[in-house]
Amino acid sequence: MSDGHEHNGHEHVPSRQRRRFPGISSRTYEHPADRSALVALRKLSGFDTVFKALSGLLPERSLRLLFLSDSVRVSDQQFSHLNVMLRDACYILDLEKVPPMYVNQDPQPNAMCIGLDEPIIVVTTGLVELLDEEEMRAVVGHEVGHALSGHSVYRTILLFLTSLAVRVAWIPLGNLAIMAIVTGLREWFRKSELSADRAGLLVGQDLQASMRGLMKIAGGNHLHEMNVDAFLAQAEEYEAGGDLRDSVLKILNVLPRSHPFTTVRAAELKKWAESRDYQRIMDGHYPRRDEDKDTSVRDSWRESANHYTTHVKSSKDPLMKLVTDLAGGAGDLGDRVRRGFGGFANPGQKPPGPEAQGPSDSRGDDQPPRDGS
Numbered sequence: 001m002s003d004g005h006e007h008n009g010h011e012h013v014p015s016r017q018r019r020r021f022p023g024i025s026s027r028t029y030e031h032p033a034d035r036s037a038l039v040a041l042r043k044l045s046g047f048d049t050v051f052k053a054l055s056g057l058l059p060e061r062s063l064r065l066l067f068l069s070d071s072v073r074v075s076d077q078q079f080s081h082l083n084v085m086l087r088d089a090c091y092i093l094d095l096e097k098v099p100p101m102y103v104n105q106d107p108q109p110n111a112m113c114i115g116l117d118e119p120i121i122v123v124t125t126g127l128v129e130l131l132d133e134e135e136m137r138a139v140v141g142h143e144v145g146h147a148l149s150g151h152s153v154y155r156t157i158l159l160f161l162t163s164l165a166v167r168v169a170w171i172p173l174g175n176l177a178i179m180a181i182v183t184g185l186r187e188w189f190r191k192s193e194l195s196a197d198r199a200g201l202l203v204g205q206d207l208q209a210s211m212r213g214l215m216k217i218a219g220g221n222h223l224h225e226m227n228v229d230a231f232l233a234q235a236e237e238y239e240a241g242g243d244l245r246d247s248v249l250k251i252l253n254v255l256p257r258s259h260p261f262t263t264v265r266a267a268e269l270k271k272w273a274e275s276r277d278y279q280r281i282m283d284g285h286y287p288r289r290d291e292d293k294d295t296s297v298r299d300s301w302r303e304s305a306n307h308y309t310t311h312v313k314s315s316k317d318p319l320m321k322l323v324t325d326l327a328g329g330a331g332d333l334g335d336r337v338r339r340g341f342g343g344f345a346n347p348g349q350k351p352p353g354p355e356a357q358g359p360s361d362s363r364g365d366d367q368p369p370r371d372g373s
Helices: 003-007 032-042 047-057 060-070 080-092 125-130 133-149 152-167 172-204 207-219 228-240 244-254 262-273 276-282 289-294 297-314 318-327 333-340
Strands: 101-104 111-114 120-124
Touching: 032 172, 047 172, 060 101, 060 120, 080 101, 080 133, 080 172, 101 125, 111 133, 111 152, 120 125, 120 133, 125 133, 133 152, 133 172, 133 207, 152 172, 172 207, 172 262, 207 228, 207 262, 228 262, 262 276
Parallel strands: 101 120
Antiparallel strands: 111 120
């Protein structure tokens, strides 16, 4: 171990041997959707102006004093088991400076990484009481991943703007402008959670513990009543089920959320854990921080675009399938949308016959019938 890490208390070794990733770049685990959403967010009109203004105005010292005065700071004397996990996570991801961690009294299981100049990690008592050691280790790694990726800055601004939007709700145009940026920030943050889940797996190196933690966040401390395979099947059913109406409802349901749905996070993490990319990282082949300056923004954007293309083509969501089919020139838009929304407005009305469709409406045998199924 280096002297710098020993000064930070990294002489506390993990409870079992785990692989360490010296000099690891956050690019290693960042989800392509995380990077592309952040690029899109930065292009949002007015974002740079708001970002620069808030960076100078937000009372960072006040934020730190608030947690210092009204929460419990993790140390060797307080929540020492969390302190060991925090140091281990920073050691594994080679984060030189260990961010301060606080435990806040709140029965709602939650954790966050905030701060503009330096990140602060906050976990609630509800989360500490809910998770076992290995599950909690993955969560701590998740938050350290946020810190390494620099997510805390945008998370802090999101928290502030969300509060501000409530205060100025009576100003129509002002509120609309703020909510546009808040919506963009939420979209990015949901994607950044997928990146941090990967960081948590790299720290904990126990996929089952990560899965258990996500299940507990969704269903509480009733593991004997839950099953990982059944939980993942819910994600499959969520993505593939329903018609276009359900696809639209999914979008509306997720817009106000800061986190993706838990089943979706579990499915995404399992898919990555079984990928060749994850195996290469565990074998020691990963991007280093000292190479970040040579990374092409264009290459990162191309990787993100390729990810979205693959995701849309392989998705079982009815809306994504419609987009794929239309992009391939399959069928008439109005007809496909009408059938996708469950048929005609009057369930008893029969679909029009061929004479009503006109001679141009030719259909292959692989096209679904006109009964709204």
